[in-house]
Amino acid sequence: MSELLTAARPRLDGTFLERIGLGNIALVIFLVIYPAVASEFFIVQIGAYSLIWGMLALSLMILAGYGGMVSMAQISIAGVAGYTVAIFGMNHTGVHGFGWPFWILVPFAVLLAALVAGLIGLISNRTEGIYTIMITLAVATGFFYFTQQNYALFNGHSGFAGIEAPKFWGINWRAPVPFYYLCLGCAVLSYAAVLYASRSAYGLTLQAVRDNARRMRALGYDVTRHKVVAYFYSGLIAGLGGVLLVWFNGRISPGTIDVSAAINVLVIAVIGGMRHPIGPFLGAVVVVLIQTFAIDVVGAERYNTLIGLVFLLIVFASPDGILGLWEKAKLRAPREQVFQLDPLRAGVMSITNRRKRNI
Template sequence: MKSFTVSKAVTALMLAGLVLLPLYSQLTGNIFIMTLFTRIIILALAAASLNLIMGFGGMMSFGHAAYLGIGGYAVGMLAQEGVGSGWIQFPVALAASAIYALVIGALSLRTRGVYFIMITLAFAQMAYYVASGLARYGGDDGLTVYKRSDFSGLINLGNRTQFYYLCLACLFGVMVLIWRIVNSRFGLVVQGLRSNEQRMQAIGFPAKRYQLVCFVISGTMCGLAGALLANNTDFVSPAVMYWTRSGDLMVMVILGGMGTLVGPVMGAVVFLLLEEFLSQITEYWALIMGPLLLLIVLFGRGGIMGMLGRFDRG
């Protein structure tokens, strides 16, 4: 194994860039880039959590945006009811996501393949409709979060830089956690199940139980992203759970490189920057984005990380 590779260099460059971004923003006075990248980091966190089940676990969830909504609504609804403390809001957001993941996972994991894709999609859409029906919490129009989560003076989420670093810390924390999970005995079993479920079962591993735990961990991580997202936009609406958002997350994972640690983060950065860039050129940016996706699927095997890896091998 070479000590210097292009993929390592690009990864280090990207991570350093993310850490140093507030400095750049301070120097140039470009506030917009901070707002944009806070969003990118939060969605990168969501994509990383999806990658845990999709890339490592082989479970193609098409309903991951549901957790963004559940985490967000947990924050928004508690804030609406007068509970402003982040010490309560965030644990509730995580717990709600975990419970939802447990129920949905237990049902969806009874099936596999395309069925699994369709079912996770359908359940996420159910969550979307339920949120639309919550008249008390804004229904279709969504819910404004008037006050960001309060962490009793420890960190001020209203401060742009502090919030940025909080999100970045969460992203790095989740990535470390995923790294540890993937290389643990548990993670190896889950990856074994991705490769050959029958064989793993024959060795004596309770396949569904392992997959379900992995599914719940992933959902809980994404719930964290949802809670952060609601704080970032000061707003939560059913639209965050809309199925195109789940699709976006999937695209980020594939684009960056499924089953790699930094791939989803890279995918999120590239995807959202591309979206931003194209939407500045033309109002009809999706007209380019759509066929681009098609081309990436047809020709870009392994995503960005795969391409960089091929570069390394010469």
């Protein structure tokens, strides 16, 4: 089976820079110099916050975009990592707080989150298709109620407060600019990893499974295992996002991981678009901007209506989100570049007839 993939795999020629892509390089340069031009509010409340939610939505995008599995439980996975940081690290609530050093704590939290994600994948892959969304939503809601009513482990309704990003290398990572760079580093790492993995043999197989699971099964692939592994990988990113989120908020409680948060992840991914890993980050910027500035537009408190309407509009008008709008705009412009498919994707097309997904 690997011969097929290696045969279809084009040579990765060109310089290192060409392989990364000019767009990505320009984006990273912009994001690196962003703190120099933005105010503190824009660095943390918009910049870092968008990056964190972008990572959470990215973890969903892996599953939905490459695997065809829309999971609503990504926020719960982030919550597992967040609660782990609160319970095993330091908090000011006086419950648990074992004070593990961050360099054990963070990998442990992320790994635990990924394992939980794999478990959720195992459960939700007992059935297929639209059931996934139901089972994962049930898992997310159930986890929310569990953290709310359980005091022994999760300290119930009030959760944990006073959780701080660590200080190391002489830098206080809780300060605005270092925290922004911390988020940026994690986001770029996740983004690059997803881009790389989407072109790896595993990534191509996963996309083939999404397009035609029956054929892949007939070819001898273990479909369920590929899907569960995708959950594990997405759990790594969601877990990392969860750790950053708990450091950002300084606290975690059931309210952090409730159903509206679970929906928020999906809304961001759908608004941004799930055909490319940049989509979730675009969506995150849009949604965070709406959440922050809607108060000035629709008056206090009604921003959820606005977000809901934007979401509905996107679902109706452009199922591929902002990315889809962008591609449509590019198609209108008479440039043939657009029709040249990514050579790596062409590899998948030779294996399976790649159906155009709506999401």
